Amino acid sequence: MGQYLPIVAMIVLAALFAALSFVASSLLQPRRPNPVKVSPYECGIVDQADPPERFPVRFFLIAMIFIVFDIEIIFFYPFTQVAGQLGAFGLVAIGIFAVAVFESFLYLIRNGALEWGPVVRARRTRLRSEPGRTSSTTIRRVGSEGRADSREVAA
Amino acid sequence: MDPLLSGEIGLTEVLIVLLKVVVSFAALMVGVMLMVWFERKLVADMQNRIGPNRAGPFGLLQTLADGIKLFFKEDLQPERSDPFVFKLAPYLSLVPAFLVFTVIPIAGNFSDGNDGVVTLLGHETLMQVANPQMGILFVLAMSSVAVYGVMLAGWSSGSKYPLLGSVRASAQMVSYEAALGLSVASVLLLAGTLTTNGIVAEQSGWRWNLWMTLLVPFVVFVIAATAELNRPPFDLVEAEQELVGGFHTEYSSIRFALFFLAEFMNTVTMSAVIVTLFLGGPEGPIPSGAPGWVQDYLLPLTYFFGKLFIFLFVFVWFRATLPRFRYDQLMDLGWKFLIPLALGWFLILTSLKVAEDQGWNPVVAVAVTAAVVVVGAVLLRSSIRAASGDDLDDVTADVAAGGES
Numbered sequence: 171m172g173q174y175l176p177i178v179a180m181i182v183l184a185a186l187f188a189a190l191s192f193v194a195s196s197l198l199q200p201r202r203p204n205p206v207k208v209s210p211y212e213c214g215i216v217d218q219a220d221p222p223e224r225f226p227v228r229f230f231l232i233a234m235i236f237i238v239f240d241i242e243i244i245f246f247y248p249f250t251q252v253a254g255q256l257g258a259f260g261l262v263a264i265g266i267f268a269v270a271v272f273e274s275f276l277y278l279i280r281n282g283a284l285e286w287g288p289v290v291r292a293r294r295t296r297l298r299s300e301p302g303r304t305s306s307t308t309i310r311r312v313g314s315e316g317r318a319d320s321r322e323v324a325a
Numbered sequence: 326m327d328p329l330l331s332g333e334i335g336l337t338e339v340l341i342v343l344l345k346v347v348v349s350f351a352a353l354m355v356g357v358m359l360m361v362w363f364e365r366k367l368v369a370d371m372q373n374r375i376g377p378n379r380a381g382p383f384g385l386l387q388t389l390a391d392g393i394k395l396f397f398k399e400d401l402q403p404e405r406s407d408p409f410v411f412k413l414a415p416y417l418s419l420v421p422a423f424l425v426f427t428v429i430p431i432a433g434n435f436s437d438g439n440d441g442v443v444t445l446l447g448h449e450t451l452m453q454v455a456n457p458q459m460g461i462l463f464v465l466a467m468s469s470v471a472v473y474g475v476m477l478a479g480w481s482s483g484s485k486y487p488l489l490g491s492v493r494a495s496a497q498m499v500s501y502e503a504a505l506g507l508s509v510a511s512v513l514l515l516a517g518t519l520t521t522n523g524i525v526a527e528q529s530g531w532r533w534n535l536w537m538t539l540l541v542p543f544v545v546f547v548i549a550a551t552a553e554l555n556r557p558p559f560d561l562v563e564a565e566q567e568l569v570g571g572f573h574t575e576y577s578s579i580r581f582a583l584f585f586l587a588e589f590m591n592t593v594t595m596s597a598v599i600v601t602l603f604l605g606g607p608e609g610p611i612p613s614g615a616p617g618w619v620q621d622y623l624l625p626l627t628y629f630f631g632k633l634f635i636f637l638f639v640f641v642w643f644r645a646t647l648p649r650f651r652y653d654q655l656m657d658l659g660w661k662f663l664i665p666l667a668l669g670w671f672l673i674l675t676s677l678k679v680a681e682d683q684g685w686n687p688v689v690a691v692a693v694t695a696a697v698v699v700v701g702a703v704l705l706r707s708s709i710r711a712a713s714g715d716d717l718d719d720v721t722a723d724v725a726a727g728g729e730s
Contacts, residue, residue, distance in 0.1 A: 172330040175339075176455040177427055177463075179346045184423040187350075188416050188583055195396045195579035208404045210484035211574050218398040225492050231494045232656075236503060243506040247462070253675060254682050261679045265697070266523040266555065268672055272665075282659045286653030302542065309417055 231283050235275075241269045326520070329450035341446060345454050346427075349432040353426055357589045361388040364589075364641045371645040392582055405483030413608030414481060415576075415583040421467040422590040427454035428463055428521045429597045432625040435529045441522060451522055452607070452625070460520040462508060463515045464598055465502070468553060471591065472498045475555075475562070478584070479572035490571030493652065494555060494562040499726035500659040501552035501559075507667035508549065511674050512602050520649065521601055528605035535603045541670045543603045545663050547639075550595045550635040553657065555588070556640055558647035561655060596636035604632045613667060665705055669698040 209216075249256075249264055256263070278284060329338055362377065369376025377384030432452035433441030442449050457463060472495055479491020512534050516524045528534055528663060544583055552559040563571025573584045600606055607625035615624070650658070673694050680690035682714050 172334050173326060173455060173457045175334065176342045177457070178453065179342060180350070180424055180427050181420060183346055183350055184408075184420045185416060188419050191396075191579050191583065196644070198397050199578060201506060202397065203399075203401060207399075207401055209628060210403055210405055210482070211486060211569060212484075214434060216557055223491070225490050229496045232500060235660075236499045239503040240506075242668075243503065243510065246507070247513060247519075249729045251517060251519070252511055253514060254517065254680060256452065257679060258682055261676060264675060265672065265694075268351075268668065269701075272668070275335045275665075276704055276708045279705070280711050284656060285712055294513040306392050 225296065228286065235278055238271060238274060242268070327451050327453075327456040329445075329448055331539075337446070337448065340534040341448060341450065342454075343720050345450075349426060349454050350423065353423065353590060353593070356559070356593050357586060358388045358392075359385075360589050360593055360637060360651060363637065364644070367641045368645050371642075391671045395579055395582040398578040401575075402573045403483055406575065407481040407483065407580060408558065410477050410481035411575075412580075414474050414478035415580050415587075416474075417477065419469060419583045419590075420586040421460050421470045421474070422587040422594065423645075425467045425594040426597065427459060429453055429601055430456075430522055430525050430606050430630050431597075432607050432622050434620045434625065435525055435606070436611040437613075438526075438529060440526050441607075452622075453521065454522055456522045458520060459593075459724035460518070461513065461524065461602070462519055464521075465506060465509070468505075469502065471587070472502075474584075474587070475572050478576065482572075484575050484716040486569045486574045487572050490568045491576070492571055493568075497555070497561065497659075498553055498558065498653060500656060501663070503548040504659055504663040504667050505549040505553060507664060507671055508545040508657055509602065511538045511542040511662065511667070511671050514671070514674055514678060521538075521606075525601060525608055529608055531605075533603065533605045533608075538603075538674060539670075542555055542667065543599075545637075545670075546602065547599060549607075549663060550599060551640065551643060552655070554591050554640075556592065556645040558649050560649060561652055564649060580714070590664060592634075592640055593637065596633050596640065599636050600629065606632075661705070661709055665702065672698060 182193070243265060249260060253260055329341060365387070366376040366384065377387035378384040379391040402408065430441060430451065430453040431438075433443050435441050438491060439450055443452055444450075457467075475494045475498070476491050479487040479489075479494070482488070512524065515517065515534060515537055516527045518524065518527070524534075530535070555562040563569075563573070566573075568574070572582055576584060607629040609624065609628035611620050612623050613620075676690045676694035677687055679685075680687045
């Protein structure tokens with residue numbers, strides 16, 4: 171484990187540097203917080219909405235697909251170190267393994283798991299054929315959330 | 326393995342280790358300072374501006390002045406933030422940035438099969454801070470830890486722009502990490518070792534991986550590294566027109582300075598990793614008659630920093646030249662082009678190596694693998710077309726048949 175001694179020393183030095191910077195900065199800086207300064211950044215508007223807790227599910231999908239590839243890479247690294255000794259057996263084994271992973275990758279792509287572009291045209295063609303889809307079901311008033319209702323104001 | 330730390334570790338060994346750690350720490354800080362200046366000055370030149378020219382000769386001390394200024398700025402903590410994680414995130418970003426550089430060999434004589442061992446204060450050692458057996462895995466591990474710094478910084482701010490920036494950042498860094506890892510696998514196949522010292526020693530005598538791996542892994546690595554660093558044209562993480570400042574929008578004062586420092590340090594260390602993996606690190610022609618210090622230090626250091634400088638220039642050049650990607654283009658490039666390409670190339674190189682070892686006809690072996698790879702590419706292409714809806718006829722046929730498209 172002696173080989174890791176310099177790395178430990180570097181961790182300590184880097185963490186110490188960051189910590190000392192915080193100490194020095196906290197001694198030198200002014201402290202005059204006010205409600206506007208500590209509110210979340212919102213381009214000058216007073217922030218009213220809660221911080222978003224939801225984001226597109228595609229980001230989770232990416233994380234899960236990444237695990238598949240990470241596992242593949244994890245198997246490749248030991249193989250690179252013993253490729254010479256394994257010879258033909260290793261080549262065939264890694265080929266079968268790569269094909270298995272690649273096949274699942276193709277399945278994901280074909281199902282649109284990695285589609286980020288504008289709304290898929292294919293989806294529109296399917297929706298167009300639905301009989302219940304009329305102007306009253308698809309048009310939605312936007313931008314009225316949070317505003318005083320105009321009729322109430324008039325009354 | 327570093328011969329210095331193989332035997333018993335006494336006081337002298339510890340002192341040499343500390344010397345190396347402190348020197349590389351100082352060199353990194355100065356290097357980052359110069360890198361920030363270089364980037365601003367070069368981008369200014371490319372955009373027909375003057376750039377920093379007030380602090381010090383040619384504005385060299387501008388970065389230092391900016392850093393000192395940030396010490397005196399008020400450090401705000403947003404009311405909706407998570408206090409502990411908000412303070413932890415800069416450490417998670419900065420410490421890995423320092424650590425990657427520890428495994429980079431920067432000097433030592435690697436010509437004619439030498440293994441780069443130098444004598445320092447009467448002890449044999451390597452001109453790199455550490456040479457653990459995991460070597461290049463350590464670099465990949467640290468670049469993974471750095472994702473946490475970005476992710477947690479955005480999440481803990483309790484504000485929408487940082488959250489969006491950090492979610493984008495983690496998806497982007499994770500995607501390109503796969504391409505990065507696959508292109509490194511090609512290098513490891515040729516090197517047969519994970520230690521950075523071994524990878525450099527194996528490239529001795531102009532057997533640079535740049536052409537030994539037939540260029541493709543190098544191109545994939547440089548593109549993936551640019552994305553991993555969140556540098557333009559892949560800087561969607563802090564796309565200021567959409568996300569204000571990205572994951573560090575809510576950070577001010579010294580906390581922001583540490584993120585900034587980590588970002589530029591990562592640029593320097595990633596360039597050093599490229600040089601180590603593909604351009605033979607400090608390797609280069611060394612006349613055998615030269616005195617020891619020229620062979621061990623002067624020439625290798627010159628070669629290393631010369632190669633490093635090329636990539637630093639290239640990263641700035643990218644920034645000044647290329648417009649930012651759209652997010653779907655970024656994801657498509659990573660997943661649908663770079664990862665399959667790196668995977669296919671790895672398989673071709675594997676068959677070439679095994680054919681050489683077994684005495685098969687290399688042309689036949691490569692042709693068979695290439696055929697398999699081409700079949701894979703055709704399948705991939707048809708899948709992409711099916712998913713993106715270009716094959717409208719197929720889809721409408723599916724719908725007409727009552728199938729799910």
